[in-house]
Amino acid sequence: MKKIIFATGNANKMVEIRQILSDLGMEILSQREAGIEADPEENGSTFEENALIKARAVRRIAAGMEENRDAIVLADDSGLEIDYLNKEPGIYSARYMGTDTSYDIKNSALLERLEGVPDEQRTARFVCAIAAEFPDGTEEVVRGTMEGRIGHEIIGENGFGYDPIFFLPQYGCTSAQLPPEEKNALSHRGEGLRKMRKIMEERLSNEDTDRK
Numbered sequence: 001m002k003k004i005i006f007a008t009g010n011a012n013k014m015v016e017i018r019q020i021l022s023d024l025g026m027e028i029l030s031q032r033e034a035g036i037e038a039d040p041e042e043n044g045s046t047f048e049e050n051a052l053i054k055a056r057a058v059r060r061i062a063a064g065m066e067e068n069r070d071a072i073v074l075a076d077d078s079g080l081e082i083d084y085l086n087k088e089p090g091i092y093s094a095r096y097m098g099t100d101t102s103y104d105i106k107n108s109a110l111l112e113r114l115e116g117v118p119d120e121q122r123t124a125r126f127v128c129a130i131a132a133e134f135p136d137g138t139e140e141v142v143r144g145t146m147e148g149r150i151g152h153e154i155i156g157e158n159g160f161g162y163d164p165i166f167f168l169p170q171y172g173c174t175s176a177q178l179p180p181e182e183k184n185a186l187s188h189r190g191e192g193l194r195k196m197r198k199i200m201e202e203r204l205s206n207e208d209t210d211r212k
Helices: 011-020 047-063 090-095 103-113 180-186 188-211
Strands: 003-006 027-030 072-082 123-133 139-150 166-168
Touching (some): 011 188, 072 090
């Protein structure tokens, strides 16, 4: 069975990834579970560039490990773009106000910066770029988005990160108030992973055909 190694140490993210890719029929490991230590500098200027930086770093290490040599390495770079704030925090979402700063503090700070701003100017989106490094050295990158706006309070327990301030008008709640299955069906990461899953399924199908 093919193996997927996801270049992250984020446990919450791995829960989402496994839920979304559960029917792919492949073992899904975090880089730590695969015995890979990698923390490359994310110095790209786009989500796509940063996702590729992470995927390439983990793939280089995996290629030298017999048990991981044939694994597909996936990586994502995701973040929140707030239009009123010139798309901040953007690619710096995880590092906004410092990597060790709690998201309660980060979310409170963003709400303060938007105090008094009307709803029609609070438009925002979550962005997720997914990069794949295949054992043959080829690469693929896709992007998923989820549109919404910034709410007026921190609310919801189901999500993580900026979910408690990301309001979805069509649902009348934040993304942190949605059940996990419903959130995965419409989230930026869900959209990106479904696009990548289609690419992986096509490649695996072609490989099976070539072997016959």
